[in-house]
Amino acid sequence: xxxPDGYLGPxxxxxxxxxxxxxxxxxxxxxxxxxxxxxxxxxxLGAAFSFVIMMxxxxxxxxxxxxxxxxxxxAILLGPWAACLSVSIALVTQALLFGDGGITAIxxxxxxxxxxxxxxxxxxxxxxxxxxxxxGRRIAAAGxxxxxxxxxxxxxxxxxxxIQPLIAHTASGQPLYAPYPLAVAIPAMMISHALVFGxxxxxxxxxxxxxxxxxxxxxxxxxxxxxxxxxxxAGLGAAILLTPIGLLASGxxxxxxxxxxxxxxxxFVPAGMExxxxxxxxxxxxxxxxxxxxxxxxxxxxxxxxxxxIGGVAWGLGKLLSHGSDDGTAAPHTG
Amino acid sequence: xxPALAHIGEHSEHRRKSRRSLARRTADIINGAIAELFENExxxxxxxxxxxxxxxVRLGTVLLLAVTVSFLHSIPAIVVVIVATAALAAASFVSPxxxxxxxxxxxxxxxxxxxxxxxxxxxxxxxxxLGHGAASITMPGVLVAARLILRVIAGAGIGLLVVWTTRxxxxxxxxxxxxxxxxxVATLAMTQQQIVxxxxxxENIHLAxxxxxxxxxxxTDNREWVIDRMAFTASKSFKTADDVYDAMLARxxxxxxxxxxxxxxxxxxxxxxxxxxxxCALTLGLDRMIAR
Numbered sequence: 001x002x003x004p005d006g007y008l009g010p011x012x013x014x015x016x017x018x019x020x021x022x023x024x025x026x027x028x029x030x031x032x033x034x035x036x037x038x039x040x041x042x043x044x045l046g047a048a049f050s051f052v053i054m055m056x057x058x059x060x061x062x063x064x065x066x067x068x069x070x071x072x073x074x075a076i077l078l079g080p081w082a083a084c085l086s087v088s089i090a091l092v093t094q095a096l097l098f099g100d101g102g103i104t105a106i107x108x109x110x111x112x113x114x115x116x117x118x119x120x121x122x123x124x125x126x127x128x129x130x131x132x133x134x135x136g137r138r139i140a141a142a143g144x145x146x147x148x149x150x151x152x153x154x155x156x157x158x159x160x161x162x163i164q165p166l167i168a169h170t171a172s173g174q175p176l177y178a179p180y181p182l183a184v185a186i187p188a189m190m191i192s193h194a195l196v197f198g199x200x201x202x203x204x205x206x207x208x209x210x211x212x213x214x215x216x217x218x219x220x221x222x223x224x225x226x227x228x229x230x231x232x233x234a235g236l237g238a239a240i241l242l243t244p245i246g247l248l249a250s251g252x253x254x255x256x257x258x259x260x261x262x263x264x265x266x267x268f269v270p271a272g273m274e275x276x277x278x279x280x281x282x283x284x285x286x287x288x289x290x291x292x293x294x295x296x297x298x299x300x301x302x303x304x305x306x307x308x309x310i311g312g313v314a315w316g317l318g319k320l321l322s323h324g325s326d327d328g329t330a331a332p333h334t335g
Numbered sequence: 336x337x338p339a340l341a342h343i344g345e346h347s348e349h350r351r352k353s354r355r356s357l358a359r360r361t362a363d364i365i366n367g368a369i370a371e372l373f374e375n376e377x378x379x380x381x382x383x384x385x386x387x388x389x390x391x392v393r394l395g396t397v398l399l400l401a402v403t404v405s406f407l408h409s410i411p412a413i414v415v416v417i418v419a420t421a422a423l424a425a426a427s428f429v430s431p432x433x434x435x436x437x438x439x440x441x442x443x444x445x446x447x448x449x450x451x452x453x454x455x456x457x458x459x460x461x462x463x464x465l466g467h468g469a470a471s472i473t474m475p476g477v478l479v480a481a482r483l484i485l486r487v488i489a490g491a492g493i494g495l496l497v498v499w500t501t502r503x504x505x506x507x508x509x510x511x512x513x514x515x516x517x518x519x520v521a522t523l524a525m526t527q528q529q530i531v532x533x534x535x536x537x538e539n540i541h542l543a544x545x546x547x548x549x550x551x552x553x554x555t556d557n558r559e560w561v562i563d564r565m566a567f568t569a570s571k572s573f574k575t576a577d578d579v580y581d582a583m584l585a586r587x588x589x590x591x592x593x594x595x596x597x598x599x600x601x602x603x604x605x606x607x608x609x610x611x612x613x614x615c616a617l618t619l620g621l622d623r624m625i626a627r
Binding site: 007178207208212 | 488494
């Protein structure tokens with residue numbers, strides 16, 4: 001996932017290089033508040049661990065090997081802000097010491113692997129682990145969190161690649177940087193990471209959390225900055241309020257055509273589609289509940305309902321998993 | 336560099352014929368990375384063109400070249416930067432074989448693999464050079480792929496220049512002189528030392544397994560072992576952090592970081608900076624002229 005120089009245009013890498021600076025500043029302040037004077041050796045060791053974990057060959061299917069990034073694992077051990085700094089330092093060191101990852105792309109790489117991956121992974125872990133989990137639930141939460149974190153980071157990289165043909169092209173429309181459109185770049189990154197690297201990352205994170213939980217559970221007890229869930233809820237609320245932006249887009253997403261659109265384009269509706277099309281009727285077709293007339297309000301309501309359903313399923317899954325573990329260990333990172 | 340015991344298994348006929356074990360492969364990769372680190376330090380000590388420049392100017396050089404190449408749109412202008420990068424590497428005692436192998440064979444190869452579908456009409460529609468339909472190789476596709484491959488090669492070459500010609504201590508000195516907060520520089524300095532230390536530990540862990548294994552083991556066994564060793568490394572890392580902090584306190588650490596050596600610019604650095612600015616301006620001018 002290390003983006004080299006040359007794939008991203010200045011409009012993208014410059015924005016991400018600048019955007020990462022305030023994130024690092026906030027992370028430094030948060031970490032200083034949480035970890036106090038021990039921060040530097042801990043950051044350095046965290047970064048070194050992050051670096052070294054990428055050097056472990058892990059056997060995967062078919063006799064091949066892969067390696068983990070470990071960002072969610074480090075977030076579980078050190079907290080997400082400290083993980084942000086540790087993984088960033090590891091990535092900068094990789095770029096400047098081994099030439100792994102581009103110099104101009106440092107901001108993009110850090111944004112994907114040191115911000116998105118540990119934060120998404122960590123908060124999903126917290127969401128699934130709940131407040132008083134046993135080790136079994138924590139292990140499952142670590143697996144779900146690291147998988148989602150990995151796929152989220154890969155999706156971000158896919159978006160960064162996929163917007164290149166849109167924002168940087170010649171007069172005749174030829175892409176000047178990464179050549180694949182969003183419709184190709186996002187699935188390519190998402191599918192490979194969801195099916196291969198994500199499960200690998202999840203297996204490793206679960207395994208390490210399990211071993212540490214059994215051998216040295218104190219390592220899972222380090223406290224992050226207070227009120228870590230506030231940001232998640234604030235971000236979720238902001239994202240829900242911004243969902244009507246989707247209404248500004250014209251046309252239909254590729255492959256999501258309705259029967260009417262297909263008929264207008266092709267002149268006929270495929271028989272299989274006509275047969276199966278009416279089997280299921282959505283409760284809120286097109287993200288627009290029928291009882292709400294305003295489409296913007298409808299979008300927000302649909303987003304709230306969707307989040308509630310997903311959150312409920314995750315909560316229920318967490319409750320279910322918590323019954324499987326009864327070691328009574330304290331929750332990590334409660335705050 | 337490698338413990339003598341690690342080679343015992345290699346002498347058996349069976350071992351020679353079979354593939355290297357996971358433990359041996361990983362140990363070799365880590366050993367290669369450590370060796371590369373020391374080779375880079377050695378190369379950075381040589382009296383080459385870039386090595387003679389002030390580290391701040393060197394850092395500025397690679398940054399300016401990397402940014403310049405990202406603004407270039409025409410293929411001839413990118414080729415000019417590639418040639419200039421190769422010349423700089425040669426003038427800095429970087430082996431042309433090692434440089435081209437790393438830049439062309441590694442970065443270039445991956446860029447070729449990644450851009451292969453882009454040469455087809457599926458991604459880049461236009462006049463076909465070969466074949467027809469979505470699978471045809473098109474003229475715009477070839478241009479898109481060539482531009483991407485050349486830009487990646489230029490970028491990789493520029494990145495390697497800083498890696499191969501700058502000692503880590505000089506880089507940290509340059510960052511200090513550029514007013515980077517002391518805490519960041521200190522963390523980077525400690526990270527580098529801890530990386531080497533942890534890599535040695537991990538290499539030894541793998542070699543120890545290799546010396547105790549009669550067979551390569553199943554994938555599941557190996558995976559469990561790797562995960563167990565990762566947990567050990569995590570545990571060791573965080574315990575070492577405590578020890579390092581205690582050692583810092585014992586040596587009188589009071590929260591202030593010592594400043595690394597002061598750097599001084601000479602006329603050579605000033606001349607280089609002017610020449611570099613002129614080169615970048617001329618390349619961008621050439622690019623715009625061709626694009627018109």
